[in-house]
Amino acid sequence: xxxxVSAGSTKYGKHDDKGAxxxxxxxxxxxxxxxxxxxxxRDVNAVFIGQMGSEYEYQAHxxxxxxxxxxxxxxxxxxxxxxxxxxxxxxxxxxxxxxxxLYDTVIVGGVEKMRNRxxxxxxxYLGEAGDFHMEIWNGLTFPxxxxxxxxxxxxxxxxxxxxxxxxxxxxxxxxxxNPKAQYPQEITLEQAMSARPVAWPLKxxxxxxxxxxASAIIITKPELAKKYTDTPVYITGFGHSxxxxxxxERDDVTWLEGAKRASDAAYRAANITVGDVDLFExxxxxxxxxxxLYEALGIAGRGEGYRAIREGLTYYDSKxxxxxxxxxxxxxxxxxxxxxxxxxxxxxxLTGRAGKRQVKGAEVGVTHNMGGSGASHNVFVIxx
Amino acid sequence: xxxxVSAGSTKYGKHDDKGAxxxxxxxxxxxxxxxxxxxxxRDVNAVFIGQMGSEYEYQAHxxxxxxxxxxxxxxxxxxxxxxxxxxxxxxxxxxxxxxxxLYDTVIVGGVEKMRNRxxxxxxxYLGEAGDFHMEIWNGLTFPxxxxxxxxxxxxxxxxxxxxxxxxxxxxxxxxxxNPKAQYPQEITLEQAMSARPVAWPLKxxxxxxxxxxASAIIITKPELAKKYTDTPVYITGFGHSxxxxxxxERDDVTWLEGAKRASDAAYRAANITVGDVDLFExxxxxxxxxxxLYEALGIAGRGEGYRAIREGLTYYDSKxxxxxxxxxxxxxxxxxxxxxxxxxxxxxxLTGRAGKRQVKGAEVGVTHNMGGSGASHNVFVIxx
Numbered sequence: 001x002x003x004x005v006s007a008g009s010t011k012y013g014k015h016d017d018k019g020a021x022x023x024x025x026x027x028x029x030x031x032x033x034x035x036x037x038x039x040x041x042r043d044v045n046a047v048f049i050g051q052m053g054s055e056y057e058y059q060a061h062x063x064x065x066x067x068x069x070x071x072x073x074x075x076x077x078x079x080x081x082x083x084x085x086x087x088x089x090x091x092x093x094x095x096x097x098x099x100x101x102l103y104d105t106v107i108v109g110g111v112e113k114m115r116n117r118x119x120x121x122x123x124x125y126l127g128e129a130g131d132f133h134m135e136i137w138n139g140l141t142f143p144x145x146x147x148x149x150x151x152x153x154x155x156x157x158x159x160x161x162x163x164x165x166x167x168x169x170x171x172x173x174x175x176x177x178n179p180k181a182q183y184p185q186e187i188t189l190e191q192a193m194s195a196r197p198v199a200w201p202l203k204x205x206x207x208x209x210x211x212x213x214a215s216a217i218i219i220t221k222p223e224l225a226k227k228y229t230d231t232p233v234y235i236t237g238f239g240h241s242x243x244x245x246x247x248x249e250r251d252d253v254t255w256l257e258g259a260k261r262a263s264d265a266a267y268r269a270a271n272i273t274v275g276d277v278d279l280f281e282x283x284x285x286x287x288x289x290x291x292x293l294y295e296a297l298g299i300a301g302r303g304e305g306y307r308a309i310r311e312g313l314t315y316y317d318s319k320x321x322x323x324x325x326x327x328x329x330x331x332x333x334x335x336x337x338x339x340x341x342x343x344x345x346x347x348x349x350l351t352g353r354a355g356k357r358q359v360k361g362a363e364v365g366v367t368h369n370m371g372g373s374g375a376s377h378n379v380f381v382i383x384x
Numbered sequence: 385x386x387x388x389v390s391a392g393s394t395k396y397g398k399h400d401d402k403g404a405x406x407x408x409x410x411x412x413x414x415x416x417x418x419x420x421x422x423x424x425x426r427d428v429n430a431v432f433i434g435q436m437g438s439e440y441e442y443q444a445h446x447x448x449x450x451x452x453x454x455x456x457x458x459x460x461x462x463x464x465x466x467x468x469x470x471x472x473x474x475x476x477x478x479x480x481x482x483x484x485x486l487y488d489t490v491i492v493g494g495v496e497k498m499r500n501r502x503x504x505x506x507x508x509y510l511g512e513a514g515d516f517h518m519e520i521w522n523g524l525t526f527p528x529x530x531x532x533x534x535x536x537x538x539x540x541x542x543x544x545x546x547x548x549x550x551x552x553x554x555x556x557x558x559x560x561x562n563p564k565a566q567y568p569q570e571i572t573l574e575q576a577m578s579a580r581p582v583a584w585p586l587k588x589x590x591x592x593x594x595x596x597x598a599s600a601i602i603i604t605k606p607e608l609a610k611k612y613t614d615t616p617v618y619i620t621g622f623g624h625s626x627x628x629x630x631x632x633e634r635d636d637v638t639w640l641e642g643a644k645r646a647s648d649a650a651y652r653a654a655n656i657t658v659g660d661v662d663l664f665e666x667x668x669x670x671x672x673x674x675x676x677l678y679e680a681l682g683i684a685g686r687g688e689g690y691r692a693i694r695e696g697l698t699y700y701d702s703k704x705x706x707x708x709x710x711x712x713x714x715x716x717x718x719x720x721x722x723x724x725x726x727x728x729x730x731x732x733x734l735t736g737r738a739g740k741r742q743v744k745g746a747e748v749g750v751t752h753n754m755g756g757s758g759a760s761h762n763v764f765v766i767x768x
Contacts, residue, residue, distance in 0.1 A: 062757065073628050076625075078476075079465040080462050242458060
């Protein structure tokens with residue numbers, strides 16, 4: 001469908017000295033340096049950027065500024081928004097642009113500048129990702145929504161608070177090997193279990209942080225890939241599904257139907273099965289989400305996600321590595337950047353650039369990026 | 385490239401009893417009623433929605449809610465944002481989706497709910513469409529930006545305040561024949577000239593209003609069009625260009641280079657010249673913009689746009705009808721809806737549904753939708 005020529009990312013964390021524009025420019029510059037013989041003015045036909053909140057800096061119209069900051073002020077561009085899945089949605093739109101024959105080569109960025117606002121304000125803005133009027137306005141925050149999923153899941157399947165905490169311990173372990181992670185410190189199960197509650201059973205380490213950051217990839221038609229890089233990787237499948245915006249409208253709060261549909265479609269398009277995948281980056285906005293995604297993506301059977309983490313199967317050096325970057329949990333979650341950053345991570349592994357956390361011999365990677373409390377899902381299969 | 389099967393629109397104006405979701409549902413319902421044998425669950429593959437501001441109602445993730453309100457909660461969807469060009473950008477993204485072979489039939493909506501906020505707040509939010517940090521933060525509002533363009537234009541070419549006012553008089557005359565217009569009253573030149581200044585030389589009637597509204601179109605592959613309607617119209621060309629976000633970065637503030645590039649590309653793709661066009665809907669956010677667009681789109685020579693309105697050439701029953709709907713000026717400007725609403729208007733004329741303001745025998749229509757102070761432009765050629 002398309003090839004990834006190169007990728008780049010800022011460190012995720014707190015960037016007092018940079019706004020969204022400068023963050024994007026930094027990520028894009030790294031991606032551009034990693035490509036050979038690529039002149040944006042000559043070779044790039046469009047720029048798409050995923051960003052959830054223009055509110056944070058009172059700056060919308062991000063397609064136009066991103067094009068300018070990429071050095072091609074007069075081109076095709078747009079900002080794409082699907083809440084926390086904005087980054088992967090921008091990739092999806094760019095991909096259909098290439099598949100349409102309209103574009104050869106496209107820059108896709110994802111960005112979010114959040115740390116310049118207070119926690120309460122960010123919590124309010126993030127509430128726009130759910131059904132604001134039926135859920136958030138009535139007092140449910142995002143931690144609250146995922147806490148409801150967690151309690152229902154624990155009650156139905158016998159998972160325990162420790163199982164949630166184990167996801168955090170794993171992802172912090174992974175982040176400790178990622179120089180671009182926001183929280184690279186390792187944590188113990190005891191630390192995670194004794195942290196202060198945010199919305200029970202979710203405690204501090206069960207929640208992804210508030211993050212500034214940007215990621216970027218450059219994609220092109222498969223037949224052009226070798227012109228711009230010696231180490232192309234290929235997007236061989238993608239799947240997408242929306243779902244009801246409000247959790248209250250869904251049949252089962254312990255099951256992410258949209259993620260199931262998106263991953264089924266992606267595997268089918270790439271002609272692979274889940275067993276062929278060497279590593280996953282999935283949307284662990286809260287630890288419970290990672291467990292639900294084990295199940296929706298077929299990594300574990302229904303109701304058995306918590307057993308996979310209990311048995312340690314999803315560590316980077318185990319059977320099915322998940323969130324080797326540190327995940328949203330510990331790498332950080334600059335909302336609009338996250339879906340693009342997941343592809344950056346897979347690109348690092350498939351091209352042997354992932355350093356200490358490298359998944360040995362990785363040939364097939366899968367990303368899953370989720371919007372809101374599960375109302376949109378994009379899954380990509382990426383192969384060497 | 386694609387066919388428009390049907391279209392719908394709310395009245396533009398003040399809708400205290402409806403939010404963005406209900407407005408979209410109303411516009412989409414009209415479009416659906418106008419199609420035959422179309423079952424969204426069976427036939428529609430994706431929903432794209434243009435919306436600039438999630439701020440107005442604290443509700444982002446609009447692709448997902450729009451899909452739900454269209455009756456297909458599990459589909460492909462996204463919100464697309466390019467400031468005031470968001471609606472046409474959603475059409476563009478939908479069109480590339482169809483051209484890619486991924487989708488047969490797509491719903492495109494545009495919506496904005498603005499009247500629930502105060503004028504100062506709306507002015508601030510609209511400032512996000514320009515270069516917020518270099519322009520708006522330093523005291524330039526959108527009326528201020530266009531006032532700078534107007535004074536430079538008047539100084540260079542000898543246009544007068546009356547020429548701006550004439551655009552308003554024409555568009556109010558047109559709106560008086562449009563039952564969906566926000567301000568359908570006719571005005572006199574004297575009224576326009578004696579209205580209170582907003583940012584000199586722009587007075588009240590030189591500025592488009594703050595509007596609630598939604599519009600929707602259903603587009604499909606050309607070969608499927610007759611299945612869903614007896615009166616299909618065809619998108620035969622489109623063009624797009626971004627430009628510098630800040631007016632201060634551009635070489636000439638009296639010239640909209642992005643609009644020139646976008647219209648050239650659209651005419652070329654459709655294999656037409658400007659003389660073939662029977663009516664235009666262009667982005668008259670301020671009266672000066674309509675004059676600049678006469679020039680960029682080739683309706684008048686450079687520096688001669690004001691002569692076209694002085695000579696009355698752009699009335700609905702004259703040589704080159706422009707903004708027969710009433711334009712942003714008098715039909716209203718619900719930001720994200722505007723680009724889709726322009727296509728609704730052209731669809732009405734090409735299918736003979738435009739009532740008293742019908743442009744007789746219209747076969748070719750062109751829409752031009754602009755983002756910000758000219759940093760993105762989409763032009764579509766639509767033919768019977």
